[in-house]
Amino acid sequence: MRKLTCLVLPFALATISGCSTETTESDNVKTRAIWSNIYVTSGGYDSRVIAELNLTDEFGNNISLSSSDKLEASVGSDTKTLEKHTDVFDVDYRAIFDEHSENTQYVVNFVRSEDNVTLTNTLTMPAPFEILAPQKSQSFSNSEQLVIEWSNHSTADKLDVTLSSTCKLKDGGTQGNAEKFENVTDDGKLTIDLDTLDMFKDENLNTRQNCSVNLLVERFRLGSVDSNYASGSKSRASQQRRLDDITITLR
The missing domain is CATH 2.60.40.10 (Immunoglobulins)
Structure with missing residues (x-):
């Protein structure tokens, strides 16, 4: 999702x-x-x-x-x-x-x-892991695939993967967006077609400037919630790993 x-x-x-x-x-x-x-x-x-x-x-x-x-x-x-x-x-x-x-x-x-x-x-707490790919400061075109790989995978758990972007606008301003992939199967690999992401399709983006993207991968397990709390209350434990400074070119 x-x-x-x-x-x-x-x-x-x-x-x-x-x-x-x-x-x-x-x-x-x-x-x-x-x-x-x-x-x-x-x-x-x-x-x-x-x-x-x-x-x-x-x-x-x-x-x-x-x-x-x-x-x-x-x-x-x-x-x-x-x-x-x-x-x-x-x-x-x-x-x-x-x-x-x-x-x-x-x-x-x-x-x-x-x-x-x-x-x-x-x-x-779920098991720890490390992001294996991409690498920090790696560059991709927005027409490429972004392949995310991680270690120590286990299909007993799920992951959420979030891409956060910062892009320049034609008017000189800056726009930030985040796209989240929820309940990803924990099998060690997720492939994202960058050309399908709305964050890089805005007609107001300055395509002469690169976008900076940060990656957050969360392996999680849901916890128990006491029944005396209000409906919809949440409980969750997660291992979080981040990767910063990925560059996405728009041309």
């Missing part, structure tokens, strides 16, 4: 996507109305547990933990409290662990004092 996304500035993104910039304290929200996205990512050096809490669904108000509530993550006997992290219009909670190998298990607990309940998600 492919998705094309236009990259815009954070404030505009909040408006276009429906993301809320408002924050609600968790004491004011019933447990069943809390939507969660709890995920673990590793780039091969450590792992990060991240929990996003919103009111009702992913587009609802950000939820900030009241002093009576807490999020904790455990790997074996190592338990850490997730710390609050705030960017331009989002709030989440994070913890970093040294462990990141295949089958590492993460248990994330959301302790709700008012309802006297603990919500538990369990996630398991």
